[in-house]
Each structure stands twice: as structure tokens, then as C-alpha cells.
Amino acid sequence: MSDGKTTRANAALGAVTMSTIGRLAGVSQVTVSRALSTPSKVSPQTLERIHEAIRQTGYVPNALAGALASRRSRLITALVPSITNIVYSSLLHGFSQILRNDGYQIMLAECGFDPEEEERLIATMLSRRPDGMLLTGIHHTPASRKMLMGADIPVVEVWDISETPIDVCVGFSHVAAGAAVGEFAGQQGHATALTITAADERAHRRRAAFAEAFARTGGQNVVRVDCAGAASLGVGRGAFAQAVADHGFTHGVVFCSSDLLAHGVLIEAQAQGMAVPGQVAVIGFGDQDYAAAVEPALTTVKVDRDELGRVAAAQMQRRILGETLETSVIDLGFSIIRRASA
Amino acid sequence: MSDGKTTRANAALGAVTMSTIGRLAGVSQVTVSRALSTPSKVSPQTLERIHEAIRQTGYVPNALAGALASRRSRLITALVPSITNIVYSSLLHGFSQILRNDGYQIMLAECGFDPEEEERLIATMLSRRPDGMLLTGIHHTPASRKMLMGADIPVVEVWDISETPIDVCVGFSHVAAGAAVGEFAGQQGHATALTITAADERAHRRRAAFAEAFARTGGQNVVRVDCAGAASLGVGRGAFAQAVADHGFTHGVVFCSSDLLAHGVLIEAQAQGMAVPGQVAVIGFGDQDYAAAVEPALTTVKVDRDELGRVAAAQMQRRILGETLETSVIDLGFSIIRRASA
């Protein structure tokens, strides 16, 4: 026992440390450390005594101290615009599950859609010395980029693809997705389109690509309704009602930036007695679990979020292991799921 | 400068520490520490030099080391059954916001509805030495309780109330809520009720209380459908279809354990041509934002989740400041929001 003084101080504070356990088991602190991280290097009898001491005291290792000493925190931070938005939280599901199995903890934070707020959060998160970081989207402030590159940890950007990723990015092209829906709508022979778009930069990129492709494929005109806040069923209803009332939208195709908005449109169209898809065709985005369950079932754009989370996790693992990745941009694509609504 | 050796080692590793900053600014490490935590104790000129050095190097403080030295991590962990379930994630919203303003970071984890999994997560979370912990629900394994009481940190349990909280609990009585809906349904003169309940222990307590109160208030019989997995719109539709097909449920009141399930019931009832609320009355739980936006608008039980998050945060703050609280159980109640569906 090397640290009589230390353990006395601990006792006064009531804190149980590795030294406490060691003293109870008749070994030194190092042996306890080994028993927990590399048990094969400790004899079975010693291991048993150590575990007994841990059981008796209810000892919980101090990961802060461990991380400080080893320079590995086994912590991965994730930054999403909104945890209440199922698009992002479901993506995290696959991601966390895989990394949890590797012994990593995920620390989550919500940055809204504001790059400045994101920058502040990146700074506080980096102060916890994570072993890796997951970001949503590819647009970050210059200061954020600088901090991240200086941090020298793997950074995975998801839900979009970029020519110039910070490190690795996994996602799909929002422009391609919007354009694909625009062509789909145009080919169905609609003359008029309505876009309902939430306050999300990526949604607006899809909208712009949609409008361009719709016009190119024979569409005549596009009515545009942008929503200020977060998407919700009520916002979708309201936006559609507004398009009908203010813009005289009575026939055509509606492209919503999320299934939630599209669902709101379905409800409002039904309330107004408009036939879907006969009079109004509705297309959502995201293929949420309810998209197939609504009436009529929703035509939408599917992005495999579970797969996205899994691939992001796999890339994170490989980067943590120090592998230099050949491809740093992974495009997972999307698909249009055609159901009854359009 | 006391630590020439240390700084040399740092330089080799490329790590910027307080000593690095101090050297650049011509002061000691302590002064840098003071500049960041108590700037009023440092002269303006020194402060300026320190900030300049921080800017140049892109220094980010190491919160792990700070927490280890000060024994305060400025970290609060929260454990919820599911982050994709908006009931819990919206509750966290108010909670995080308040504590973030106090300089606390929130670390989130998802435990499903499994106490064993919760126990494992509590252990890993405690290893990060949080300054406080938020738990969902009041049922935890004995080992969990022991760890938490031993950790000597504030623990706030939310979304339920208990006779024997670990520390503080903030919520409402699920039994009282279920009973209130049961009476409400009985008084409307329905003879038959259908309960659709997700796999959630609290939801089942509400269901049982509902059935008891419904019978007491004149109800004749209760059809019971329990769902295995998580609630969703599709599951609600399916459960209602099953009740109609297998149990011959054609008239009466439906009490769902969540608004999501209730929404599914609305859609299925409409698809089957059943009038709501004329033939079938539907009652949800949670008062989600879409409850008012669906057709017909959903009658439901409202729990002020924002308020709940805020109160939980306030209690956490006070306990962290060391105040011994008079009341450790706070019942926030609930209310039945009567809309068109029942």
C-alpha cells in the first residue's frame, strides 16, 4: 500500500476508490485496475477477492480519472437539430446501439437549426474530450470547423453529403432527392405544384431542386408555402388551408418537407372534401412508420435511417481504430415509395 | 513556470493546456484557470493577454481534469425509456434548457422499459460522476437504488409519484388519471369500453384504474387489447381492427394509452365507416401537439410536460445547491381535455 495518506483522505470524504478496493482485497491499486480492464492478467483468486470487495462497497469506477490518465474517454458526442424530431432521434438509435456494444457512451445535445448555437455546443462538448463526434448536416461555422480539425478526433457528418467533409460524411443528396420527386410529379402530368417546407436548410434545398425538376418535366407553376417553426401536423394543416384560401390551390401535387406536414395536408384535404389523390396528390418525406398507416397511405421519400446510423457508427469505429478511410463520402441514396396518396 | 518537463511533454503530444496558455501569456497556470472561472480576480491587461493566447491556439479546456480536481463535473445525466417517444423527449426539453443556462450539460441515455438495462446504464452513467441524475418512473432494481443512494448526488424521478422516492420525485398519479378517465367514460353512459395499451408499466396502471372506475360508474364490460412493442399509429389501427374483428367491438368508448394509438384508432374507425364520436368515442393520453389537429379533434389527458421538466430542473438546482427540501414528492396533476372525439 503506497498511499496511506490518500486513502485516509478518501475515507474522510466517504469516497471509494481503487485503492480502497485494493486495501480490502489485500492488493495494490494497479492490480484492481488490471482486474477491471484486463482480468486475464490477474490470478483467479485475486480476481475473486477484488470482486467481493467491489460488491461490498458498491464501488463505481471514476471514468473521469480513467479518461484523464488514458487519454481515452470512451465517450462519443452527437449533435442533432432536434431530439423531438423523430427523423434525427431514430437515426441515433442505430448509431448508439452499435457503439454502446463497443463500450462507448453517447452524449447527446440539441442545437436547433442554428450554426452559432452549434458552435457553442461543439466547444462545450469538446471540453469533455470525446473520442469521436457525430454532427448533423454539413454546414458549420468556420470556427466550428477549426475546433474540430484541431481536436484530432474522428468526426462523422450525417444526413447530407458534401464535397468537403471535415472528416467522414454519410448521407444522401438532398438536391437529387428533391429533383427525383420533381420529375416524379411532373411525369404524372400535374400542372400545378404546392411546396410546403419547414424551416430547415436541407428541406429548402430539396424544395428548390423539386421546383426546378418539376418545371423541367412539364410543370406549369409552383405555389410555395414556407413554415417558420418546426414541422407538426397542425402546421401542415394550416399551410395547406392557407394555400387553398390565399393562393387558390385546388388541384395538383403537394410536396411536403416531412411526412408530418404531409399527414396534416391529408387531414385538411379530407376536411375540405378534396379527393386524394384524385384532386390533390400528396408526397411526404422521410417514410416514417405512420406513412403506411394513414388514409390514404402516403407516398414519400424513404431514407434508410437505421442503415445510416449503422454506417455512421461503423465509420466511427474504424476511424477510432486509426484506419485511414479510402472513401470519406458515403452516399446512401434514397428511394421514392409510391403509395396511394400520389 | 514550474513545469518545464510537463510542457515539453505536451508539446510533443500537440496538446494545448492551461500551462501552454500561461507560458504564451507570461503567467502561471493558476492565473489562466482564474481567468476562465473567476475573471474578476485577474487584472484586465493579463486577461487580455490570456484571451489572445487562447484565440491563437484554439485552446479548449479539459473538463475531465477540471471535474476530477474540483469534484464537480457540471454534468447531469438523464435516463428515459425512449428518446423517440415524444412524451419523454419533450419533457427533457424544458429540463435541459434550464440547466444548460446554469452551465450544466445533460447526458442522455435510453433504457427501454427494462429495469435491468436501466441498472446497467445507471452504473455507467455514475462512472462519469454526474452532479445529478434524472430518472423516469419510480420502479428501479434494488441494486439501482443502492448505487444511487451511495452516489450521494441529487436524484429526481419524474413522470410518476411514489411514496418512497429515492430523493425527489415530480409527476402525477397514473392511477388517479386512469380512474378519472374511467369515470368520465362511465358518466357518458357507455356500456362497453375498449382499452388499447402499449407495453409500458405505467400505461397498465392507468388501464387497470380505468377499468375499475368504469365498472364502478356503470360500465358493463371492458375489452382489453395489449400491444407488445412500442406504440405507433399502425399499432393503434391494428389493435382497433383486431378488437372489431375478434371481440366484436362495435359501440363504446376506447381508452388508448397514448395519443398515437388513439390517432390510429381514429383512422381505422374512419376506414371502417364507424362514426366518431357517435358510435365509437376515442380518448387518448398525453395531449400531443397533433391531438387538436386531427379529425375529429382528440379528447385526451393532458400532463404539462414542459412544466414537469421545469419543476424537475428547479428541484435539481435546489438540491445541487444543498438545500434540503421539505416536500420530496410533487404531484403536478393532470387534466382531461375534452374535444370532439369523446
Added chain:
DNA sequence: AACCGGAATGAATGCGCAAACATACGTCTC
């Protein structure tokens, strides 16, 4: 018998910071 090599353990050190204590140099008071 001298040697080797592996298994099990321990001593010493430092991760980056905050807290306690110490010092230097003023300014104000009687």
C-alpha cells in the same frame, strides 16, 4: 547449478486542472 522466460504483482509517475496556501506590493488608517 546456472539460466531463461513467463505469470503475477507492485512502485512510481503524470494526465490537466482547482483549491489551499503563500507572497509581493501597493493603499489606507491612526
Added chain:
DNA sequence: GAGACGTATGTTTGCGCATTCATTCCGGTT
């Protein structure tokens, strides 16, 4: 002008652990 006090800084120490480098003890070799 001696003491008291305040402001700005520095020195020292240790938080609890992982890492590195010994050390001891063993059975097996030659």
C-alpha cells in the same frame, strides 16, 4: 511610520486512474 488590509499573482498539492518500468517467484532447460 507601523500596522492592517486588499489586489494580483505564484507554489504546491492531489483528484483517481492508466501506464511504464521494475520485482518476485515459479517451472522448465541445458
